[in-house]
Amino acid sequence: MKKYITILFFMICSASSFSQVEFGSILEGTLGDAQILLKGYVRPIAEGFGYSVNGGWFTTAKTHKLFGFDFAIVTSAAIAPSSAETFTFNNSDYSPNLQLDNSNISSAELPTFFGSQELEDRPLLAFTDNDGNSVSTSALPGSGLGHAIGFNAVPSAVIQVGVGLFKNTDLKIRFVPKQAASEYEFSSFGFGIQHDLKQWIPFVKRLPFDVSALVAWNDVKSKAFLDAEDNPTQALEFTTNTFLFQILASKKLSIFTLYGGVGASSYTSDVNLLGNYSNVSMPDPISLNYKGGSMRANLGLTMKILLFNLSADYAVQEYDTFSVTAGFSFR
Amino acid sequence: MLLLPFVRHKFISVSLLKITNKKQEIMTKLNFMKSVVLLFAVLAFSGCEENGPIQFIAVDEFEITLPISGAKNELSFDYTSPAESSIDISELLGEASSFVELYVEELTVTLEDYSGNKIALDLEVSALGLPFDYNHSLELTSGIATSIDLKNTLDLLLFLSSTSIPVTVKGESSGILADDNFTLKLKLKIKGIVEM
Numbered sequence: 001m002k003k004y005i006t007i008l009f010f011m012i013c014s015a016s017s018f019s020q021v022e023f024g025s026i027l028e029g030t031l032g033d034a035q036i037l038l039k040g041y042v043r044p045i046a047e048g049f050g051y052s053v054n055g056g057w058f059t060t061a062k063t064h065k066l067f068g069f070d071f072a073i074v075t076s077a078a079i080a081p082s083s084a085e086t087f088t089f090n091n092s093d094y095s096p097n098l099q100l101d102n103s104n105i106s107s108a109e110l111p112t113f114f115g116s117q118e119l120e121d122r123p124l125l126a127f128t129d130n131d132g133n134s135v136s137t138s139a140l141p142g143s144g145l146g147h148a149i150g151f152n153a154v155p156s157a158v159i160q161v162g163v164g165l166f167k168n169t170d171l172k173i174r175f176v177p178k179q180a181a182s183e184y185e186f187s188s189f190g191f192g193i194q195h196d197l198k199q200w201i202p203f204v205k206r207l208p209f210d211v212s213a214l215v216a217w218n219d220v221k222s223k224a225f226l227d228a229e230d231n232p233t234q235a236l237e238f239t240t241n242t243f244l245f246q247i248l249a250s251k252k253l254s255i256f257t258l259y260g261g262v263g264a265s266s267y268t269s270d271v272n273l274l275g276n277y278s279n280v281s282m283p284d285p286i287s288l289n290y291k292g293g294s295m296r297a298n299l300g301l302t303m304k305i306l307l308f309n310l311s312a313d314y315a316v317q318e319y320d321t322f323s324v325t326a327g328f329s330f331r
Numbered sequence: 332m333l334l335l336p337f338v339r340h341k342f343i344s345v346s347l348l349k350i351t352n353k354k355q356e357i358m359t360k361l362n363f364m365k366s367v368v369l370l371f372a373v374l375a376f377s378g379c380e381e382n383g384p385i386q387f388i389a390v391d392e393f394e395i396t397l398p399i400s401g402a403k404n405e406l407s408f409d410y411t412s413p414a415e416s417s418i419d420i421s422e423l424l425g426e427a428s429s430f431v432e433l434y435v436e437e438l439t440v441t442l443e444d445y446s447g448n449k450i451a452l453d454l455e456v457s458a459l460g461l462p463f464d465y466n467h468s469l470e471l472t473s474g475i476a477t478s479i480d481l482k483n484t485l486d487l488l489l490f491l492s493s494t495s496i497p498v499t500v501k502g503e504s505s506g507i508l509a510d511d512n513f514t515l516k517l518k519l520k521i522k523g524i525v526e527m
Contacts, residue, residue: 119388136388136391137387137389138388
């Protein structure tokens with residue numbers, strides 16, 4: 001981690017310290033550039049987390065009996081597609097202070113956080129001050145995660161409780177009260193409603209499988225304080241809202257339940273740099289907003305022994321997501 | 332929750348800024364970018380450090396002024412920059428641990444403070460004692476930058492023992508020099524590949 005931070009600093013610090021370049025003028029002129037560049041670089045994290053959080057809401061289409069309940073720990077990993085490994089840098093999107101070093105091209109593919117670390121995949125970016133002096137450095141490298149573990153994934157973990165209410169309807173709650181320390185804050189809240197559809201359909205309700213519908217919403221907030229002692233307002237904030245709608249079906253076979261569903265998944269994610277910073281007149285200077293969604297289909301298998309459940313499912317969507325759920329269920 | 336495992340690393344960055352007073356002055360302007368970079372860092376996965384070294388290309392131009400004195404009525408001059416005023420490429424290295432490649436891509440020469448208008452001379456320029464490969468026969472006009480057409484880039488890495496690069500100029504004029512004191516300003520575009 002330390003090395004990675006060092007690398008990230010290299011691009012900025014080396015650019016700033018070269019003899020010819022007044023980096024302050026670049027900075028003032030390129031706040032918008034930084035925003036655009038970062039938005040492309042961070043995008044797969046924000047997108048992937050949105051899809052990841054939407055995993056594991058259900059492990060069966062069968063709803064609880066009245067006041068039946070379940071408790072589960074859900075872990076998910078959204079796998080970034082290969083298209084998320086690069087983003088397009090167009091000179092026309094940036095000010096003259098930040099352009100591709102190669103003047104013969106007007107656009108290039110740069111690595112995202114999940115992109116390549118190889119030099120040949122990282123075009124030179126030229127930082128130019130208002131006097132025309134410039135320094136060029138390689139674009140930021142990817143994290144190397146894909147190289148290290150074989151794929152790029154965004155993980156998440158939540159605790160979920162479900163309770164059976166009237167008319168074969170379950171209320172599902174995801175809740176982590178605000179956790180605050182000197183260096184970070186974190187909280188999460190979400191809820192879902194799962195309702196048995198089969199009971200309303202003549203003839204179908206007698207068939208030996210379960211059909212239901214689920215709508216779910218989740219909000220995750222986290223904040224990391226960059227300099228808690230001297231600049232307590234300086235923080236990096238990461239907020240994600242997700243929404244899920246699915247039609248579910250499941251079939252119980254002895255201790256196993258095969259389940260699946262089709263629907264839609266969507267998210268909004270915000271990455272904000274909060275606080276006041278020297279040489280930047282505007283407070284809260286960086287605000288990256290992401291919004292997206294896709295159709296979703298998943299298939300999973302639950303194993304239940306006595307009260308205990310263990311489930312795994314795979315969801316096909318823009319960022320395919322693998323979820324594992326462990327917990328217990330009663331009634 | 333994505334951020335939590337990484338928060339504890341945030342102060343590491345501060346310790347990375349081991350810089351001179353001059354650099355510190357510049358760096359104070361960079362608090363914002365420091366925070367921006369931390370954004371990346373906080374989002375990074377701790378396992379990433381297990382990967383091999385990561386390389387960066389950095390390209391910058393370095394200017395050096397070489398004062399030529401006592402040249403009046405002479406046909407030649409020879410000057411090597413002292414250590415304290417040689418090209419310092421430590422900033423090109425930045426926080427990296429080592430250079431993987433280091434070479435000069437472009438060379439520009441400007442004659443300044445010369446009482447005459449121009450000098451026609453055979454000028455040899457070398458860095459770290461290594462001569463640049465180009466047609467040495469030049470005509471320098473006072474105040475006008477002359478871009479040297481290098482036949483090959485100058486590879487400095489093998490002979491680099493510190494981050495200070497002395498530059499030597501040796502000139503031989505076809506006629507006697509008209510000025511006792513003048514300067515040659517050299518601009519070197521240096522490209523380094525660093526590893527960290």
